[in-house]
Amino acid sequence: MADPMRIRAQAAGDKTTVRVLMSHEMETGQRKDSAGKVIPAWFIQEVTATHNGKTVLTADWGPSISKNPFLQFVVKGAKAGDKIAITWVDNKGDKRTDEATVS
């Protein structure tokens, strides 16, 4: 099972800044190993963010996104105690969901 994400959600007035660090290789499929064989593409393709269960953002990613991806966005109208959940799915079908409480 993939390593957990780090999610920080900080409320400042009406805006909550969410910062996510995901643990993933994000292999482009362009690299070759020392034997000359192509290292297969392995990357997060879809990201979903929810606020108290309601989807607020979805994203489609390509392998250009850096290894151990970082994502930052601002949710409107969230307050301390609310739940932010992030889910990612990669091109192998692996997925991971983590949740954080708005502080």
Place this chain on the structure above:
Amino acid sequence: MQTRREMLARSATVAGLLAAAGFLPSSALAAWPQAAFDAKTLADAVKALGGSAPVESKDVSITGPDIAENGAVVPVGCATTLPGVKRLLLLVEKNPNVLAAVFNVTDAIEPNLNTRTKMGQSSNVFAVAMMGDGKVLFASKEIKVTLGGCGG
């Protein structure tokens, strides 16, 4: 005449053959916009997502460093001050595949996303806003990429 079942079976076989040959996406998600991510230019990527020709606009912004010490991790942000945006796209002009990310924006978030992208070389980076009324607007910034020395 082929029955529906026969046709589906044939499609599956063909799909299997294509996958084996490496032509199908190594994608677990049917909804992933393969054609857009395969595109080699900004215009093609936008077209593949159903957008019209992109027009430069001061109401869209692409933020990032002027120079990145290492192209593996370049912090970039795409945003717009206009209401009614449906999607924000991030593209790196000189990458093998231009499209880096598609953000489907809802009213619940600010149209301002930050992430980190790989850049193979110094290049223009684009932020594209696909608006609800069909307009497609973009902004561009040049980011230089260096190869540092010894990793201290």
Place this chain on the structure above:
Amino acid sequence: MKTRTLIGVAALALCAGAQAQKSTADGIAEYRKMLEDGNPAELFEAKGEALWSQKRGPKNASLERCDLGLGPGVVKGAFVTLPRWFADTQKVQDLESRLVSCMATLQGFDAAEIVKTPFGRGEMANVTALATWIAAESRGMRFNLPQSHAQERITYEVGKRAFFYRGGTHDFSCASCHGDEGKRIRLQELPNLTRNPGDGIGFAAWPAYRVSNGQMWSMQLRLNDCFRQQRFPYPGFGSDVTIALATYMGVNAKGAESIAPAIKR
């Protein structure tokens, strides 16, 4: 009237031009600043924190009784006092070799096996994660390695000798790159490690996440790679020379603020 306005505009244009001429060093500094928030090292910190209290190994025990120099289980502040002398092992040890000792004594792991494991794999990866978290627990604190024990002082002197020792195919020493002010390799400024190079620089900046390869580098790995770059044979993990060099650098960095775990190119 018109002339004055034109001169005014020209002056403004000149000023704007000069300000827009950001130096490369400034540009790099800006890039590094942008990466500080959201350092992937946090992923390793989280892992290390979990590993510290998790019951593992043949003895099914946690590391919570591990003495990092300030007493069993005391983590906060320990990082900035290492390497130091430990009575139970009768050795001067750095953070990573001390972690291996604890993993062996408390959890029953085979120390020799861990030491042989390449960086980034198996239990060695766990050592790195633990080191990352333990360093984070001292972030912002200032280095203050003890030199009260005779062995600590001897180790410092050995480290100094090793630092200036020239060898290998290129006749390099650590001092070749780090023995003076103002040295640089391409865009990388090389800190002078014969003295305190400043807050968050040199010894005070590792462990660090390296964006170029997406790896978490501990001080042992940093030294290992320095040896490689000098065309020296690889040092053994936790070997005397690595502890001695770390002691030399750490004592020299007395008073410097630790920013570990940091983010690097």
